[in-house]
Amino acid sequence: MQTPNLPAIRALRPAWNKGRIVGQKLPLKPKHVWAIRVRLELTENHRDLAPFNLAIDSKLRGCDLVRMKVADGMASGQIKARASVLQSKTQKPVRFEISEGTQASVAKWMEAPLMVGSEFLWPGRFHGRLHISTRQYARIVRDWVGSIGLEVTASGTHSMRRTKVTQIYKKTGNLRAVQLLLGHTKMDSTVRYLGVELDDALAISEAIEI
Known part of the structure; x- marks a missing residue:
């Protein structure tokens, strides 16, 4: 008597997203920005x-x-007030402002021994790596978020x-304005990125009187 072919029984693996917050990562609130900034300033973590x-x-x-280079943010020995970077995704340039506080922090970082002769603003920490990787940057962001007690999986x-x-x-x-600042080619992308809903549109409309 032949044994019928039965499907193989596989051990259940835990879901990859178990215990994680998935979906669009939340922006930081102004109070979170200031909390992280103050911590870094107090520890002089330039x-x-x-x-x-x-x-x-x-x-x-x-x-x-x-991948930002020193030349992207500096000219004639001074940190630029405005800069432009070619986006790797769209191959189109996007412009942005560099506030006075950011100019000061970048200028201070440029004085670090690691920056002597460096082409990139954020040199790699390992031999053979010209700049930090996106994975390293993601870990750094998690450290920032976790340092003020936020759930690290909610941000990225x-x-x-x-x-x-x-x-x-x-x-x-x-x-x-947001579309231009993000360098999006389509308004639909900006709408989805911000999570704009009808309630947002109505709230804006209600605030305008004619």
Whole structure:
């Protein structure tokens, strides 16, 4: 008597997202930005303070932030007030402001021995790596978030990218400005990125009187 072919029984693996918060990463709130910034300033952690401030100002994707060169943010020995970076995803340039506080933190970081002769703003920590990797940057972001008691799985590198534009949208309702700042080619991408809903649109409309 032949034994019927039965499907193999596989051991159940735990879900990859068990215990994790998945989906779109939340932007940091202003109080979180200041809490992280103050911690880094008090410990004089210039290596982290400079990329933290520039990540907020630039709104760049992690892959573009880690590849920033000294020449992108500095000219004639001075930190630029405005900079432009070619996006690796779209191959189109995006411009952004560098606030005075960020200029000061980047200038301080440029004085570090590691920066002598470096082509990149965030040199690699290992031999053969010209700049930090996106994975290293993600770990650094988790350290920032965890240092003020936030759930690290709720935030990520895109939290840094979304933080300032979220506040800009809340205060102005100007989607076109946000689109330009993020370097999106389509408005639909910006709408999805911000999670704009009908209630947001109605709230903006209610605030306008004619």
